[in-house]
Amino acid sequence: MIGVAMLSLSATAARAEGIPVAYDPQVITACLAAKNGPARSACIGLGAAHCMTVDNAGSSNAGMGFCFGAERDDWDSRLNAAYQTVVAQDGKMDAELQELGSAAPPQVPALKEMQRAWIAYRDASCTYEMSTWGGGSGAGPAGSQCEMQLTGAQALRLIARAEQLEGDTQ
Structure with missing residues (x-):
């Protein structure tokens, strides 16, 4: 995937430039705990912004790319955890509805199709964002920032659904 390659290159480049890069996932965790x-x-971008202020990591394209990529990976981890919760809960609901003979369409296949389509959208959107830089050095950080923003938004969507489903089962 584009993002993983960019993060690896960005981290390597940042370190080669002597930039000690640090990302703290607690910045996002604290923000999510404080907001509903x-x-x-508003939490999207805070981890990267904090990362860029540590040891002046934001002073280079490599440092910015690393920080955006690290936050993107953080959101991706949160997204995957929420996705697994939603698949499990929706799967239970699908089974119950099928047992009752409901004509309601199953949710899990729709969720999986939505997620596949979202990944394609994110990748295409961020490839376009990078192309707007005309091959300039800002393309890498711009692509990483785009992926961070879109992954954060999708993670929040799935987290909200997971929380809703967990609330329904309690």
């Missing part, structure tokens, strides 16, 4: 609902979208 749509206000959580």
Whole structure:
């Protein structure tokens, strides 16, 4: 995937430039704990911003790319955890509805198709974002920032659904 390659190159380049890069996932964790609902979208970018201030990592394209990529990976981990919760809960609901003979369409296949389509959208959107830089040195950080923002937004969507489903089972 584009993002993984960019993160590896960005981290290597940042270290080669002598930039000690540090990303703290607790920045996002604390923000999410302090906010609810749509206000959580303000958490997207905070981890990267903090990372860029540590040891002046944001002073180079490599440092910025690393920080954006590290936050993107953080959101991706949160997204995957929420996705697994939603698949499990929706799977239970699908089974119950099938047992009752419901004509409702199953949710798990729709969820999986939505996620596949979202990945394609994210990748295409961020490839386009990079292309707007005309091959300039800002393309890498711009692509990483795009992936971070879109992955964060999708993670928040799935986290909200997981929390809703977990609330319904309690």
